[in-house]
Amino acid sequence: xxxxxxxxxxxxxxxxxxxxxxxxxxxxxxxxxxxxxxxxxxxxxxxxxxxxxxxxxxxxxxxxxxxxxxxxxxxxxxxxxxxxxxxxxxxxxxxxxxxxxxxxxxxxxxxxxxxxxxxxxxxxxxxxxxxxxxxxxxxxxxxxxxxxxxxxxxxxxxxxxxxxxxxxxxxxxxxxxxxxxxxxxxxxxxxxxxxxxxxxxxxxxxxxxxxxxxxxxxxxxxxxxxxxxxxxxxxxxxxxxxxxxxxxxxxxxxxxxxxxxxxxxxxxxxxxxxxxxxxxxxxxxxxxxxxxxxxxxxxxxxxxxxxxxxxxxxxxxxxxx
Amino acid sequence: xxxxxxxxxxxxxxxxxxxxxxxxxxxxxxxxxxxxxxxxxxxxxxxxxxxxxxxxxxxxxxxxxxxxxxxxxxxxxxxxxxxxxxxxxxxxxxxxxxxxxxxxxxxxxxxxxxxxxxxxxxxxxxxxxxxxxxxxxxxxxxxxxxxxxxxxxxxxxxxxxxxxxxxxxxxxxxxxxxxxxxxxxxxxxxxxxxxxxxxxxxxxxxxxxxxxxxxxxxxxxxxxxxxxxxxxxxxxxxxxxxxxxxxxxxxxxxxxxxxxxxxxxxxxxxxxxxxxxxxxxxxxxxxxxxxxxxxxxxxxxxxxxxxxxxxxxxxxxxxxxxxxxxxxxxxxxxxxxxxxxxxxxxxxxxxxxxxxxxxxxxx
Numbered sequence: 001x002x003x004x005x006x007x008x009x010x011x012x013x014x015x016x017x018x019x020x021x022x023x024x025x026x027x028x029x030x031x032x033x034x035x036x037x038x039x040x041x042x043x044x045x046x047x048x049x050x051x052x053x054x055x056x057x058x059x060x061x062x063x064x065x066x067x068x069x070x071x072x073x074x075x076x077x078x079x080x081x082x083x084x085x086x087x088x089x090x091x092x093x094x095x096x097x098x099x100x101x102x103x104x105x106x107x108x109x110x111x112x113x114x115x116x117x118x119x120x121x122x123x124x125x126x127x128x129x130x131x132x133x134x135x136x137x138x139x140x141x142x143x144x145x146x147x148x149x150x151x152x153x154x155x156x157x158x159x160x161x162x163x164x165x166x167x168x169x170x171x172x173x174x175x176x177x178x179x180x181x182x183x184x185x186x187x188x189x190x191x192x193x194x195x196x197x198x199x200x201x202x203x204x205x206x207x208x209x210x211x212x213x214x215x216x217x218x219x220x221x222x223x224x225x226x227x228x229x230x231x232x233x234x235x236x237x238x239x240x241x242x243x244x245x246x247x248x249x250x251x252x253x254x255x256x257x258x259x260x261x262x263x264x265x266x267x268x269x270x271x272x273x274x275x276x277x278x279x280x281x282x283x284x285x286x287x288x289x290x291x292x293x294x295x296x297x298x299x300x301x302x303x304x305x306x307x308x309x310x311x312x313x314x315x316x317x318x319x320x321x
Numbered sequence: 322x323x324x325x326x327x328x329x330x331x332x333x334x335x336x337x338x339x340x341x342x343x344x345x346x347x348x349x350x351x352x353x354x355x356x357x358x359x360x361x362x363x364x365x366x367x368x369x370x371x372x373x374x375x376x377x378x379x380x381x382x383x384x385x386x387x388x389x390x391x392x393x394x395x396x397x398x399x400x401x402x403x404x405x406x407x408x409x410x411x412x413x414x415x416x417x418x419x420x421x422x423x424x425x426x427x428x429x430x431x432x433x434x435x436x437x438x439x440x441x442x443x444x445x446x447x448x449x450x451x452x453x454x455x456x457x458x459x460x461x462x463x464x465x466x467x468x469x470x471x472x473x474x475x476x477x478x479x480x481x482x483x484x485x486x487x488x489x490x491x492x493x494x495x496x497x498x499x500x501x502x503x504x505x506x507x508x509x510x511x512x513x514x515x516x517x518x519x520x521x522x523x524x525x526x527x528x529x530x531x532x533x534x535x536x537x538x539x540x541x542x543x544x545x546x547x548x549x550x551x552x553x554x555x556x557x558x559x560x561x562x563x564x565x566x567x568x569x570x571x572x573x574x575x576x577x578x579x580x581x582x583x584x585x586x587x588x589x590x591x592x593x594x595x596x597x598x599x600x601x602x603x604x605x606x607x608x609x610x611x612x613x614x615x616x617x618x619x620x621x622x623x624x625x626x627x628x629x630x631x632x633x634x635x636x637x638x639x640x641x642x643x644x645x646x647x648x649x650x651x652x653x654x655x656x657x658x659x660x661x662x663x664x665x666x667x668x669x670x671x672x673x674x675x676x677x678x679x680x681x682x683x684x
Contacts, residue, residue, distance in 0.1 A: 162661065168642075283508065
């Protein structure tokens with residue numbers, strides 16, 4: 001639709017310039033609607049093949065995470081006596097991802113249920129991190145002076161902490177809780193805002209010097225409105241790109257922390273927990289147990305990174321599409 | 322130059338103190354404590370437990386414990402005791418009548434778990450980590466430069482595209498998963514390589530003991546071979562993931578150098594391609610790479626955490642996990658502070674080195 005409207009628009013000025021008489025019967029409907037920033041970006045995004053593949057993959061994974069657990073609810077089936085196989089069973093038609101050792105759970109069921117928690121954690125912790133980062137960066141960049149200095153020093157200290165260690169230690173706070181998904185999400189959120197804060201601050205520093213901000217201030221727009229209405233929308237695209245990268249990073253970190261036994265309670269299936277459990281039986285040689293959850297992680301993070309790449313190209317005014 | 326280095330070192334001090342306060346507070350505020358190891362032991366009475374807590378000063382408020390850890394407070398007296406019993410400030414050297422505890426006296430304290438000196442314990446774990454991380458580092462730098470340079474020279478070739486795919490996948494891959502897959506493949510299915518520890522316990526005494534070094538001296542070839550066999554899988558795990566990012570970095574840097582005017586000039590002079598690529602472009606392209614890799618080194622000290630855990634490599638990473646689990650605050654603080662120091666130092670060295678090798682930079 002946008003394509004056709006554009007060609008009409010291109011032809012428009014020429015034909016209207018000749019002043020076609022109203023009674024000639026040719027009833028042109030000249031659509032001069034210009035494309036918004038996001039429509040322009042979407043047009044460029046569509047030409048980024050990998051990004052489209054990534055988007056499709058993400059859609060499928062999200063679908064599996066939402067619909068999958070309905071068909072394959074998470075449960076530990078007590079094994080029938082004749083079904084106890086120490087090493088689990090390799091992939092078969094009934095269990096395409098194989099079965100685990102020990103309690104003989106279906107690996108596909110574990111992966112699908114893990115997807116739900118892992119994706120949820122990736123997205124929500126990203127939202128928390130980006131939210132904090134945006135607010136901190138906006139305050140520092142817009143107010144400047146003492147506030148800027150204080151906030152940026154906090155960012156400096158946070159960035160020189162060995163973050164993984166700190167996350168491991170902080171995760172101890174919630175270790176005994178039966179259901180600690182939200183606590184872990186908040187921990188990850190609290191440790192993923194620093195990069196965004198720096199980014200937003202630098203964006204605010206440059207945008208607040210532009211003429212339209214001066215104009216807004218001249219007509220008496222209040223600070224809060226300037227920040228949220230005038231500056232933030234212009235800073236949105238780099239933030240979105242950074243956010244996509246945080247999702248991937250946090251999914252990997254969660255797997256890592258849960259794998260070490262410090263993360264989400266082992267009774268909740270996440271990709272990290274499934275991998276962690278597989279370690280017990282690893283020397284038996286059942287490759288399918290650790291393979292599929294790890295493969296799911298790689299696929300998801302790849303897809304998220306592809307989409308991030310596509311977004312960066314789409315929002316970058318210097319890249320041609 | 323000396324002035325610049327001195328100023329940077331001075332600036333680092335408040336940052337390090339800030340980091341130490343933050344880490345110390347988080348550590349001690351976390352629920353549980355070293356006394357947890359007695360939780361399931363019916364033979365330990367409450368009185369014994371209380372005595373243990375008091376002996377390690379764990380009953381004191383966090384600021385007091387921190388003050389003692391820093392060496393400004395006398396642990397032999399309750400509360401914030403800045404003076405020793407003889408009335409001398411505690412942070413002075415022991416020779417002048419001060420105390421002998423804490424960072425002020427360059428002591429990391431004693432392990433709550435084993436009673437050993439923390440520095441000794443860390444030093445013992447540092448050797449295996451140095452062997453593993455050092456080997457990985459050399460291979461990874463060489464491989465990253467090779468892959469990046471070839472990908473840049475043959476841009477958009479099949480090799481370049483394969484390298485791109487490899488780096489994308491490497492970025493998305495959790496390190497430990499690669500380790501697990503290697504264990505399944507080479508350890509439990511093919512049974513080619515050992516998957517845990519540093520040495521074969523059937524062949525030699527435990528690594529690091531005096532017996533081991535006598536054994537090592539007696540038949541160095543067998544000992545080295547055994548060590549190498551144990552190194553292969555963890556090194557592959559460490560290298561594969563790190564190379565993914567760094568080879569991209571080398572490629573970008575090399576492409577930029579190849580587009581510079583001086584490269585065109587060199588070509589215009591009629592210099593052979595090989596000379597232009599390696600003498601003119603590569604040497605300049607490696608400048609940012611050196612800095613980048615320098616900044617990654619301190620994280621090798623701790624970054625082998627997962628790899629060491631998976632392959633039961635008795636290094637710093639394994640020690641860290643063990644101390645987190647047993648709440649051995651002193652050892653943990655020691656490891657974290659050394660890591661933070663290394664990070665600050667690496668930043669400084671990278672900056673200085675960059676200014677030395679690139680005359681265009683002034684500071």
